[in-house]
Amino acid sequence: MRVLAALLRKELRLELRTLESVPGMILFGVTIFVVFHFGLDRASVEGDLAAGILVVTILFAGMLGLNRLYVADEEQGGFDGFLLAPVDRTWLFVAKAGALFAYLVALELVAVPAFALLLLEPGLGQALPELLLVLALLNAGFAIIAALVGAIAVRTRARDLLGPLIALPLLIPVVIGAARLLEPLLREGGAGGLDATWLAILGLYDLVFGLLSIAVFDPLLED
Amino acid sequence: MFADTLPGDQGSAYVAAAYLFFLALLLVYLAIMGVRVARMRRELSELEQLTRERRDAPPASEQEPERLPT
Amino acid sequence: MHGKGLRGLSVATIVVLVGAFAIAAFYAPLDADQGFRQKIFYLHVPLAIVSLVGFIVGGLLAVQHLRSRASIWDLRSYVAIHISLILGVAVLVTGAIWAKTSWGVWWLWDEPTLVSFLIVFLLYATYTPMRFAIEDPERQARYASVFAIAGGAFVPICFGAVRAQEQEVHPQTFGSGELPGPMWLTFLVSLAGMALLFATLYRFEIETKLTRGRLRALRRRLLDDDAPVQRRSAAPTI
Numbered sequence: 001m002r003v004l005a006a007l008l009r010k011e012l013r014l015e016l017r018t019l020e021s022v023p024g025m026i027l028f029g030v031t032i033f034v035v036f037h038f039g040l041d042r043a044s045v046e047g048d049l050a051a052g053i054l055v056v057t058i059l060f061a062g063m064l065g066l067n068r069l070y071v072a073d074e075e076q077g078g079f080d081g082f083l084l085a086p087v088d089r090t091w092l093f094v095a096k097a098g099a100l101f102a103y104l105v106a107l108e109l110v111a112v113p114a115f116a117l118l119l120l121e122p123g124l125g126q127a128l129p130e131l132l133l134v135l136a137l138l139n140a141g142f143a144i145i146a147a148l149v150g151a152i153a154v155r156t157r158a159r160d161l162l163g164p165l166i167a168l169p170l171l172i173p174v175v176i177g178a179a180r181l182l183e184p185l186l187r188e189g190g191a192g193g194l195d196a197t198w199l200a201i202l203g204l205y206d207l208v209f210g211l212l213s214i215a216v217f218d219p220l221l222e223d
Numbered sequence: 224m225f226a227d228t229l230p231g232d233q234g235s236a237y238v239a240a241a242y243l244f245f246l247a248l249l250l251v252y253l254a255i256m257g258v259r260v261a262r263m264r265r266e267l268s269e270l271e272q273l274t275r276e277r278r279d280a281p282p283a284s285e286q287e288p289e290r291l292p293t
Numbered sequence: 294m295h296g297k298g299l300r301g302l303s304v305a306t307i308v309v310l311v312g313a314f315a316i317a318a319f320y321a322p323l324d325a326d327q328g329f330r331q332k333i334f335y336l337h338v339p340l341a342i343v344s345l346v347g348f349i350v351g352g353l354l355a356v357q358h359l360r361s362r363a364s365i366w367d368l369r370s371y372v373a374i375h376i377s378l379i380l381g382v383a384v385l386v387t388g389a390i391w392a393k394t395s396w397g398v399w400w401l402w403d404e405p406t407l408v409s410f411l412i413v414f415l416l417y418a419t420y421t422p423m424r425f426a427i428e429d430p431e432r433q434a435r436y437a438s439v440f441a442i443a444g445g446a447f448v449p450i451c452f453g454a455v456r457a458q459e460q461e462v463h464p465q466t467f468g469s470g471e472l473p474g475p476m477w478l479t480f481l482v483s484l485a486g487m488a489l490l491f492a493t494l495y496r497f498e499i500e501t502k503l504t505r506g507r508l509r510a511l512r513r514r515l516l517d518d519d520a521p522v523q524r525r526s527a528a529p530t531i
Binding site: 148152153155156157158159162165166168169170172173176177201205208209212213215216217219220222223 | 412419426428429436438439446450453
Binding site: 234235237238240241242244245248249252256259260263266267270273274 | 314327328329330332333336337340379382383386387390391393394490494497498501504505508511512515516
């Protein structure tokens, strides 16, 4: 646990010092809202359209985070340093996923209010706790898959291309679950409740892929 | 006999298309594999040629080993 | 090029597959609502099952590779996924044709099985480029195995997730127990034929790759080439 705390602190401190990912993600997210506004030619959205836009925006902005996640370790020998330390390698995966989760929270802290301001017809207030729960599950799913795929992609020659290409199909169940769950929450004229089935699917997917990633992560670090 | 199971159904062209596509895909795959096998056979005969030349040539250890154009 | 039993396997494949298609055409009764169009079922569904099982088998072989670190397991995993991808193209095309005859459109998003297959196919379509983008053969094999294991686990999960709440419009001739005996028999023979086809192509591909590896080794020895120029390749090097 101390290892995890140390690794996570290192990730977050590095991000705070260099500001390589989060500002770019936030700016990208807000820009995508503007793009959607013009692309759809709509002043406001609600319901399934709003859910789709929000999920897709978080996904695409998160891709920037995925692409940057391991670059510093690969280029500046962070992997070697970590491998020299007598700790379980799984912690690196958990720390990377945790760091990306934090980046996504930072992104959403700006992007979701911006979304409410720019595009969303019903206010966010009508189902805020449920919204936060769904976003947390979405973030967890994204962080887990991105931490695994990012570790694969960073060692390839076309890393910025392969990362999103591999991650997106794996993320589609997360997208389906999150979009279906968000749709009633963003409906105009009173939010509907959360669908327990989708909540279970999303939670289960996060759990299964989390365990799976932990199981297969080790071989990615050997060399 | 075919007439029993093949009425004037509008779907039969599609069925034929599906099966033909499968067949075509299989043939393309086999053709590619055939080309690969042919290439390996050619390489193998090159190597056979080489060993024959070496056996016929005097056993000169100082001689540079001949190189095949690659 | 004489893999043990490869010839017998090929002959069996041709016999069973041609036989399956023959009984699909002449013996299996016409479907009550779909008519002759239902005959695509005997091609599309066995193909899809074999292809998906191939992806999962690729994952299991990759587990074996990570355990033993013997490159032969990586080769097996690679070939299983490779053949599944090729069959996957046929699954998508025949699926689209079937959708066209059954529902009048080439693609139907309400159809969970077709959609899940597309997602799985898109994922595995990145497998070969990923291999190609890693130059070191040992690392390539290791990373490919991690990919194959994650992908193999993703296949059933994806089908579960997409199926979860989509309405079922897939022609439910299958699995509901209402399939008449002759149709069921035809389907099973087709499935066996496809499985044999997969096995034959798999063996063929493996034998070719192994033979090529031996040929290259021989060439290196004859030419005293100590450091062979490794051409970049997506295929495992043995």
